[in-house]
Amino acid sequence: MLYDQIARNKRRTIYVLIGFVILVLAIGAAIGYVFFDSYVGGLILALVFAGVYGAIMIGNSTNIVMSMNHGHEITKEEQAPELWHIVEDMALVARVPMPRVFIIDDPSPNAFATGNNPQHAAVAATSGILERLNREELEGVMGHEMTHVRNYDIRLQTIALALAAAITGMVNLAGNFFWWGGGSRRSSNDNDNGGVLQIVMLVLSIVLVILGPIAATMAQMALSRNREYLADAGSVELTRNPQGLISALQKISTSEPMKEADPSSAALYISDPMKKKKSLTHLFDTHPPLEERVERLEKM
Amino acid sequence: MIAGIIAAVVVVLLVIVYISAYNGLIKGRTYVQESWSQIDVQLKRRNDLIPNLIETVKGYSHYEQSTLEKVVGLRSQLINGPADDHQKTMAVSDQLSNSLKSIFAVSEAYPDLKADKEYVKLMEELTNTENKIAYSRQLYNSSVASFNMKIQSFPSNIVASIHHFKISEYLQVPEEEKATPKVSFDK
Numbered sequence: 001m002l003y004d005q006i007a008r009n010k011r012r013t014i015y016v017l018i019g020f021v022i023l024v025l026a027i028g029a030a031i032g033y034v035f036f037d038s039y040v041g042g043l044i045l046a047l048v049f050a051g052v053y054g055a056i057m058i059g060n061s062t063n064i065v066m067s068m069n070h071g072h073e074i075t076k077e078e079q080a081p082e083l084w085h086i087v088e089d090m091a092l093v094a095r096v097p098m099p100r101v102f103i104i105d106d107p108s109p110n111a112f113a114t115g116n117n118p119q120h121a122a123v124a125a126t127s128g129i130l131e132r133l134n135r136e137e138l139e140g141v142m143g144h145e146m147t148h149v150r151n152y153d154i155r156l157q158t159i160a161l162a163l164a165a166a167i168t169g170m171v172n173l174a175g176n177f178f179w180w181g182g183g184s185r186r187s188s189n190d191n192d193n194g195g196v197l198q199i200v201m202l203v204l205s206i207v208l209v210i211l212g213p214i215a216a217t218m219a220q221m222a223l224s225r226n227r228e229y230l231a232d233a234g235s236v237e238l239t240r241n242p243q244g245l246i247s248a249l250q251k252i253s254t255s256e257p258m259k260e261a262d263p264s265s266a267a268l269y270i271s272d273p274m275k276k277k278k279s280l281t282h283l284f285d286t287h288p289p290l291e292e293r294v295e296r297l298e299k300m
Numbered sequence: 301m302i303a304g305i306i307a308a309v310v311v312v313l314l315v316i317v318y319i320s321a322y323n324g325l326i327k328g329r330t331y332v333q334e335s336w337s338q339i340d341v342q343l344k345r346r347n348d349l350i351p352n353l354i355e356t357v358k359g360y361s362h363y364e365q366s367t368l369e370k371v372v373g374l375r376s377q378l379i380n381g382p383a384d385d386h387q388k389t390m391a392v393s394d395q396l397s398n399s400l401k402s403i404f405a406v407s408e409a410y411p412d413l414k415a416d417k418e419y420v421k422l423m424e425e426l427t428n429t430e431n432k433i434a435y436s437r438q439l440y441n442s443s444v445a446s447f448n449m450k451i452q453s454f455p456s457n458i459v460a461s462i463h464h465f466k467i468s469e470y471l472q473v474p475e476e477e478k479a480t481p482k483v484s485f486d487k
Contacts, residue, residue, distance in 0.1 A: 081421075085428040089435045092338065135427070240438065 005230060009152040013159055017054075020163045024050040034199060057162045062100065062122045065114045065158060068262040071102035071124045079103075083125055086139050090146040093238045099123050099149060106260040109133060109252045112268040113145040114158045121149040126258065133248055140235055140245030141252075144270055147234025153227055157268055165264060225288040228270075232293055233300070242297045249297075253290045321456035325465050328447035332468050335443045336386065338436035343378060343393060346429045349422065350375050356419050357403060360410055367406075371399045390437070390471050397430055437471050444468045 024046045032042015057064070066073070077084040084101060091098045099113070099121035109129035115121035123145045125138075133141065148154050236242045252271045261273035272287045354368055374396040381389060404423070407413050414420070448467045451460040459465075 081424045081428070085424070085431070088428075089431055092432065093435045093439050095439070 005151050009156050013152075013156045016156065016160055016163065020166075021050055024166075053166055057159070057166075058116060061158045061162060062115050062120065065161070065265060065268070066102050066122065066124065069104055069112075069124065069265055070106075070260040071104045073100055073102050073122075080130065082135065083130055083138070083142075086135065086142050087123060087146075089139070090142045090238055094143075094146045094150045096121070096146065096150050099146075101125075103127060103130070104258075104260050106258050107131075108255050108258040108273065110258055110261070110269050110271060110273050111141050111145055112265070112270065113148045113154050114268060115149065115154045116158070117152065117155055118149050121154055123149070126260075128255070129252070132251055132255070136239075136241060136244035137248035137251065139239050140241065140248045141270055143235030143238040144231045144245065146238060147231040148227075151227075151230065151234070153231065161264060161268065228288050229293065229296060232297055236297065236300050242300045246294050246297050249290060249293055317455060318459060321450075321459040322463065325447075325450055325456060325460055325463070328443070328450050329465065331443040332440065332447050335436055335440040339390075339433060339440060342429050342432045342436060343389070346396070346426065346433070347375055347379055349425055349429065352422055353400075353403070353426065356416070356422060357407065357413070360406075360413060367399060367402060371396065371403065374399060386471060387469070393433065397433070400426065400430070437473065441470050441473075444470055 025043055028042040028044075028046020028049070029039045030042070032038050032040070032045065036042065074080055074084070080101070080103060083103075087101055088098060096118040099115065099118075100123075102122055102124035104110075104124055104126045106126040107128040109126055109132050111123065111125040111129055113121060113123045123142065125141075129138065129141065148157075232245060235245050239245070249271065257275040258269075258273035261269065263274060266272055266274055267287075269287075271290075350371060354372065358368060374392055377392050378389065378396065381392060383389070404426075407419070407423075450456045451465050451467050
């Protein structure tokens with residue numbers, strides 16, 4: 001079961017990356033056509049962009065995600081003995097290397113894991129979670145995070161997050177071109193301007209129309225709520241103590257929203273840090289409802 | 301000719317199956333040994349921490365001399381006991397865990413001891429060690445389970461009997477630990 005999940009996650013990561021490359025090439029071609037009258041130029045530009053961005057992301061995702069969420073790394077166990085020891089315990093039973101440990105200064109209790117693979121993983125906990133949870137509860141939470149690490153959930157989620165950020169960035173970039181670059185280049189030819197604007201608008205809207213659902217699908221794939229149930233189950237497998245995780249989840253979900261969390265990273269956290277009002281259908285929730293998680297844990 | 305090719309393919313396949321079964325068994329055995337050494341490291345660590353604990357708490361009169369003596373006795377039993385008798389070692393270790401628990405329980409009565417920085421640090425160290433012993437025992441038993449399964453299931457059971465792999469014994473888990481699996485001295 002575990003190996004199925006790992007294989008599925010690795011496969012999905014590749015799909016997401018292929019989807020991203022195709023998307024970037026399409027956008028590059030569109031931008032190239034509109035602004036430089038050349039598909040090829042745009043394609044090359046897009047390839048370079050995707051390559052550089054991909055390299056930075058894969059090499060540095062942990063640091064990027066941690067700085068987005070204002071986490072600071074602890075490197076000595078004296079800095080947070082209890083957290084450090086619990087992470088050590090969980091890494092021991094999960095048979096994964098000790099991940100890097102980060103603390104986010106935020107009174108709201110929450111935690112997440114990120115990284116490219118179990119050898120380059122990191123876990124983060126808020127200062128609030130360290131204060132409010134007892135040892136057993138914190139073990140449950142870290143067991144959940146270590147399961148994400150072991151299952152390669154962290155790679156898929158982190159890459160999906162970075163790609164979603166890149167797409168947003170590109171759409172913004174295209175918008176800037178539209179205002180500053182696109183208009184001025186053709187300004188010598190006033191008759192044509194309206195037509196170009198129309199084309200630009202058309203292309204932009206097409207791009208947005210295409211981007212929207214793709215981004216949503218990617219989010220869906222990465223955020224699949226099933227992953228959270230699996231991680232809850234994995235946590236119990238490691239700690240053999242469902243009660244710890246149950247009371248941790250209850251404490252976390254009844255607390256105030258986080259201030260330091262980055263909204264686009266919300267899906268990484270063990271429980272939604274934004275505390276959004278639940279939609280009726282649960283279609284766009286990043287996390288399964290608490291009652292459902294507790295119910296499943298109680299059955300174990 | 302064709303028969304020859306088929307025979308060659310079958311032989312190559314058999315060799316591959318044999319090698320991978322053998323490597324799987326070796327890996328399983330390494331995991332079992334590795335997880336025992338995890339337990340061993342923690343037992344040693346605890347043995348190192350106990351003199352500090354005794355030193356810290358002996359000034360407080362409510363600590364019955366007999367409890368402290370028992371801890372010291374069990375500790376030396378662990379140090380001098382036969383290293384390869386895992387069941388015996390763990391049985392002594394469990395007794396030691398229980399005696400330590402009663403020492404911690406008494407400390408509840410001393411606010412100034414509980415506020416002592418050194419004592420708090422020692423407490424976290426010992427809690428950590430107790431938990432790591434429990435977790436590495438869990439890891440040991442799950443490693444033994446998967447190793448034994450490999451030894452008994454086809455086709456690796458054939459390879460196992462050729463190379464004399466023996467099934468390993470589980471470490472007994474004390475009854476009270478089955479109910480509440482982890483030691484948590486704090487809060």
